[in-house]
Amino acid sequence: MDHGMLVIRETRTGELKSTVPYPDRRAGYRAVSPDGSHFAVMGYNWVYLWETAVWSDPTLIKCNRQPFVSFAFHPTQPILAMIQQGQSLVKYLDISSGKFTSKFEWGLGDLWSVAFSPDGTLAAASSSSTRIVVWDVDV
Numbered sequence: 001m002d003h004g005m006l007v008i009r010e011t012r013t014g015e016l017k018s019t020v021p022y023p024d025r026r027a028g029y030r031a032v033s034p035d036g037s038h039f040a041v042m043g044y045n046w047v048y049l050w051e052t053a054v055w056s057d058p059t060l061i062k063c064n065r066q067p068f069v070s071f072a073f074h075p076t077q078p079i080l081a082m083i084q085q086g087q088s089l090v091k092y093l094d095i096s097s098g099k100f101t102s103k104f105e106w107g108l109g110d111l112w113s114v115a116f117s118p119d120g121t122l123a124a125a126s127s128s129s130t131r132i133v134v135w136d137v138d139v
Helices: none
Strands: 005-009 016-021 030-032 038-042 046-051 059-062 068-073 079-084 089-094 099-105 111-116 122-127 132-136
Touching: 030 068, 038 068, 079 111, 089 111
Parallel strands: 068 111
Antiparallel strands: 005 016, 030 038, 038 046, 046 059, 068 079, 079 089, 089 099, 111 122, 122 132
16 A cells, blocks of 8 residues: 555565555555455445456445444355444455445444354354354355
8 A cells, every 4th residue: 555556575585576555545455356356445434345357446335323443355155244343243245246235233242343264164253241153154
């Protein structure tokens, strides 16, 4: 990230590959999908999701009322698990369509982070109440 641009470089050499306009002042959490096909950045009211093969206009995922605070790519499926500030809810986004497909209400208080196990069979979320929930992933 540099002055409103994503700067894409070759990992091994540092060679500049491309620059892409970044449309937000905030660039919070960032992640690359395990297969390298997608890159996501948490802005203030949006999560921006790019396909790395083309780096065209990103898919925009709107934050309704509260910003997203955490997300995680599923290791083998086109799914992004997302948590919004002040909620006890995990939402699954199908990154192929840009639509939410599932949501899970855990009742643990505000959730802070979400992650998938390396094989994708389990997911976990931590909460402000210092509790963690772990569940089977059925996708």
